[in-house]
Amino acid sequence: MNTKESILPSSVMSLGRRELIDHMARAGMGMVSLAMLCEGFAGKSARAATPDLVTHQLGWVKGVQFGGDFMAQEQGYFAAENLRVEYTAGGISTDYRTLVSAGRTMVSESNVAGMMYGAIEQQPIVAFAAVMQKDPGCFMSNPKKPVASLSDMVGRTIGVPNNIRNQITVLLKRAKIDPATVRFVPIGSDPSMLVVGQVDAYWGWATNSVPALRRVGFDPYILSMADIGIPGYAELLIARRDTLAAQHDLFVRYTRALVKGWQWMVDHTEDCARIVTEKYAAPGTNLADQIAEARMMIDYITAGDAKTEGLLWIKPEPFEQGVKLAQEMGMLTDGRTIDVSQIMTQSVIRSALGK
Secondary structure (H helix, E strand, O other): OOHHHOOOOHHHHOOOHHHHHHHHHHOOOOHHHHHHHHHHHHHHHHHOOOOEEEEEEOOOOOOHHHHHHHHHHHOOHHHHOOEEEEEEOOOOOOOHHHHHHOOOOOEEEEOHHHHHHHHHOOOOEEEEEEEEOOOOEEEEEOOOOOOOOOHHHOOOEEEOOHHHHHHHHHHHHHOOOOHHHOEEEOOOOOOHHHHOOOOOEEEEEHHHHHHHHHHOOOOOEEEEHHHHOOOOOEEEEEEEHHHHHHOHHHHHHHHHHHHHHHHHHHHOHHHHHHHHHHHOOOOOOOHHHHHHHHHHHHHHHOOHHHHOOOOOOOOOHHHHHHHHHHHHOOOOOOOOOOOHHHOEOOHHHHHHOOO
16 A cells, blocks of 8 residues: 555545645644645546547457457456557458558557558558467368368368468468369358368368357367468557557557456456456357357467467567568569568567566
C-alpha cells in the first residue's frame, strides 16, 4: 500500500477534501502532512483520467480465437493500463491490412505472408507482437493413409487455397519434386470433403478444422506448414508504423495487458471459452466447440520462444524466411527485397515484457 495514502485512518479518508483540511488543522497536523494529502488527491485524479482509446479490427467473427483479448477486458488488465479498447468483428471480406494502413483502425491481425504482400503493396504497416508462435496452417489427412511429407503428395489429390498452393509449389521445387505430379484442387472452408474422400489432404487451420473433424469422428493426421519449411506466426498484431512510433507507450501498455489476458486464457481455458461464448460470441455459438478450439490453441500460443521469452514474442527470422519464399514465388523481381526492419519490430514486446 502507498504510505502517502495510508497515513490517515479510513474514517478520516472518507471525508471530503475541504473537511479533511479542516480536520487536519484542528488536529494540529503540519504542512508536510497536508502536502502529502494533496499529492494523494492529485494521484487519485490522475488515475481517474479518461482512458486512452485503442481500436482493434478483428480478422474474424468474435470467438475464442480472440479469447486472450477478451480476457484482458474481462479481468481488468486494460483498465489497469488506463485503456478503453473497442473490438470490431471481422469476416471473410474484411480487408484488415487496408483498414490499418488507411488509419481506420489502430490494430488488426495478419501473418508473415500477409506482411510480405503488405510490403509489396507499400502499405505502411508493422507487426509488433504474435499471439500464435506457430502458424496453425496445416494439411490434414486420413491417419490410415497419411500425407506426412511433401513426397507423400505425389500422385495424390490435395485440397488447398490458391495462395497456399503457390507456397507449396515452391517447397516442392526445393525438394526437387515436380509440382505437376501433385493434383491440386481449390477448396472452401468445409473440411468434410476430406471425410468423404474427395481429397487426400485438406489445408486449413488446425485450431478450428481439427475440432470440427473430430466432432464427426474423424481424427486427422496433421502435417504443419512449419514441418515442411514455412515457419511463421498467426494472429500477428499490426499497426501503422507512424501511429506506433507516435504512441509507442500506448502500444506497450496494450500489449502488456494482452500478455496477461492470453496467459489467463492459457491458465483457465474452459472458463475463457465459457465467458467468450456467453458475452462476446454471436448468439447460438456452441460452447463445446469453443472449448475444443481453445484447447487446440494453447500449444500454438505457448510454442517456441513463448516458453523462454514470454507470450506474444516476435523475432525477425520468420520474416526473413518469408522474404526468401516471396522471392522464390516471383513476388519480388529484378533483385528486389523487403527490409524486415520495416515490417516488424521487437520494441513493443520487449518493453511490454520488461526486457
